[in-house]
Amino acid sequence: MQFEMGDKVFLKVSLTKGLSRFGVKGKLRPRFRGPYEILEKICSVAYRLALPPNFGNVHNVFHVSQLRKYVFNPKHVVHQEEIEVEADMNYEERPEMILDRKIQKLRNKSISLVKVQWRHHGREEATWELANKMREKYPELFSEVRKFRDEIYFQGES
Structure with a gap:
């Protein structure tokens, strides 16, 4: 598989990469996490990803076999309404x-x-x-x- 800079990909979660500690353990654990943006192509089989800060010490370069292409779906977009917050950072449920x-x-x-x-x-x-x-x-x-x-x-x- 080939990816371009700016593409979105899912990252395969494996026990050896240290990413399994996030989320559910066992059979219900998600196999892929993401999507994450590709920052650069290191070589034909390695890509650098933009990982969130909670991944801590995980190296951000991955082999192409650990990546799956993310196909955009409008259902994935979460629309959030504006909430009126008062000066003391409270809001009233109506x-x-x-x-x-x-x-x-x-x-x-x-x-x-x-x-x-x-x-x-x-x-x-x-x-x-x-x-x-x-x-x-x-x-x-x-x-x-x-x-x-x-x-x-x-x-x-x-």
Whole structure:
């Protein structure tokens, strides 16, 4: 295989190279890491890679047999939304929408809960919150129609 300067490649992880200490051990250990950029071609079978600083004492020149060509895929690009950070380096999580409702029955009372999807998080990270606390703090999540329906649905709310 031949690579050009600036190409991206995956690096084969082997026990002897000292790269196996990063990540999972055993059968589930990834066989290749990367992609890493080729900085220069040393000879026809050796290439210098741009390795991250956490690789420490690992030499950055590798034989072509340890490399696999990286083919760009738009699914590999991670899009990250802007997060508003306050002066003291904090930010407030804001709810996006209510996904579900339920009443948790205890021995002598019932608690109404809502499943909330938070901004900058996916559905799989939604959390169950107390409905009355969410209604107090974020009334915009509960429209007038929803409020009427919730009052009927959550009659046992404490």
